[in-house]
Amino acid sequence: xxxxxxxxxxxxxxxxxxxxxxxxxxxxxxxxxxxxxxxxxxxxxxxxxxxxxxxxxxxxxxxxxxxxxxxxxxxxxxxxxxxxxxxxxxxxxxxxxxxxxxxxxxxxxxxxxxxxxxxxxxxxxxxxxxxxxxxxxxxxxxxxxxxxxxxxxxxxxxxxxxxxxxxxxxxxxxxxxxxxxxxxxxxxxxxxxxxxxxxxxxxxxxxxxxxxxxxxxxxxxxxxxxxxxxxxxxxxxxxxxxxxxxxxxxxxxxxxxxxxxxxxxxxxxxxxxxxxxxxxxxxxxxxxxxxxxxxxxxxxxxx
Numbered sequence: 001x002x003x004x005x006x007x008x009x010x011x012x013x014x015x016x017x018x019x020x021x022x023x024x025x026x027x028x029x030x031x032x033x034x035x036x037x038x039x040x041x042x043x044x045x046x047x048x049x050x051x052x053x054x055x056x057x058x059x060x061x062x063x064x065x066x067x068x069x070x071x072x073x074x075x076x077x078x079x080x081x082x083x084x085x086x087x088x089x090x091x092x093x094x095x096x097x098x099x100x101x102x103x104x105x106x107x108x109x110x111x112x113x114x115x116x117x118x119x120x121x122x123x124x125x126x127x128x129x130x131x132x133x134x135x136x137x138x139x140x141x142x143x144x145x146x147x148x149x150x151x152x153x154x155x156x157x158x159x160x161x162x163x164x165x166x167x168x169x170x171x172x173x174x175x176x177x178x179x180x181x182x183x184x185x186x187x188x189x190x191x192x193x194x195x196x197x198x199x200x201x202x203x204x205x206x207x208x209x210x211x212x213x214x215x216x217x218x219x220x221x222x223x224x225x226x227x228x229x230x231x232x233x234x235x236x237x238x239x240x241x242x243x244x245x246x247x248x249x250x251x252x253x254x255x256x257x258x259x260x261x262x263x264x265x266x267x268x269x270x271x272x273x274x275x276x277x278x279x280x281x282x283x284x285x286x287x288x289x290x291x292x293x294x295x296x297x298x299x300x301x302x303x
Contacts, residue, residue, distance in 0.1 A: 001268045004193030008275060011197030016279075017243040019204065020286065025223050035289055042285030043250060047257050050277065054126040055134070058119055061280035062104045065192075067287050069200060070100020077172055079207040085160040085169035095172065098156045101149050102179040103195065107188040109146040112138065114188050121273035124263045153180060189272065247282070254278050 024032050050057030074096045077083055086092050108115050116138060120131045153176060160169045179199075183191050223239060224232050255261045255274070262270030 001189055001272050004189040004272055005268075005275065007193035007197050008279060012201055013247070013279075015197070015201035015204070016282070016286070017240075017247060021223070021239060021243065022208065026221050028221055038289045039285040042288060043254075043281055046281045046284050047254060050281075051126055051257065054123045054130050057126075057277075058123050058131070060284070061122070061277055064280045064284045064287065066097075066100030066104050068100070068283050069103040069195070070096035070098070071287065072200060072204060073099040073175075076203040076207045077168070077175070079210045080203075081171040082168040083172075084166060085164040085172065087163045091156075091159060091163065094152060094156045094159070095176075098149075098153050098176050099179060101152065102176070102183050103192065105145050105149045106180055106183040107191065109142050109149070110184045111188040112142055118189070118269070118273060118276070121263045121265060121269055122277050124265075125258045125260050125273060125277060128260065128264050153177075250282060251278060254281060 024035060027035070046057070046060065049060065074083070074092065077095075083092070083095075086095055116131075116135070120129075123131045156176065157173045160172060182195070186194075224235050255278075258274070258277075261274055263273050264270075265273075
């Protein structure tokens with residue numbers, strides 16, 4: 001639990017702010033305001049769903065984690081190794097599903113007790129015991145998820161080979177198998193706590209470096225624009241402080257909204273449960289808003 005909290009709070013959260021900044025850095029002011037407005041509305045909607053139907057909120061949180069890992073991972077592959085073997089929309093969707101599914105679906109199969117225990121704690125932030133009615137079907141659910149994920153992984157690898165193979169396929173297949181093995185054999189809290197800062201975030205930075213020479217559009221809107229290095233540094237510092245305060249404000253609001261913000265257990269597992277839900281809440285609009293407001297570049301765009 002300590003590894004999870006250090007990885008997700010101290011290491012991964014700053015990168016989440018960096019992703020937002022990169023997505024808004026060179027946008028027109030009108031886009032930035034729409035982004036923030038819809039972002040806050042999406043957060044409010046997610047919190048409302050969780051308060052009304054905590055089990056549905058849990059399902060959405062798991063989906064968000066898979067979407068973030070899957071879509072982000074596919075975009076890294078495209079920028080670094082290429083995706084010549086992904087020749088259809090179905091293949092691209094399958095690639096994202098396999099990479100994202102490794103983050104949440106594989107632990108359900110291989111670490112069921114831990115996964116269920118913390119899922120129950122997350123639901124317990126609002127309604128303790130609400131997940132107990134689903135406990136009887138959990139083994140069947142594991143079987144269905146395991147079979148479905150295995151089929152998706154096999155189809156993804158074989159179809160990629162049939163559609164071109166080559167280096168891009170080899171890298172994709174190797175990484176997909178590596179992620180599957182990692183989440184299967186490493187305890188789930190440690191696996192997730194280390195995955196996001198040391199795999200997801202690090203690879204997003206690598207993607208930024210790989211595409212930094214692409215055209216960036218009108219530099220007039222650059223939040224860090226200006227020839228004076230001291231001016232750039234000051235603006236970056238201000239943006240960092242404002243972003244940190246905004247995130248803290250959302251954190252306080254979400255904490256206040258939950259009836260049992262640390263659940264009904266001890267402090268450490270309660271903190272893990274709360275942070276897991278909070279990070280999913282703030283990640284949902286990060287994924288969706290960019291896709292809705294900017295179909296050409298989207299949330300994963302890096303100039």
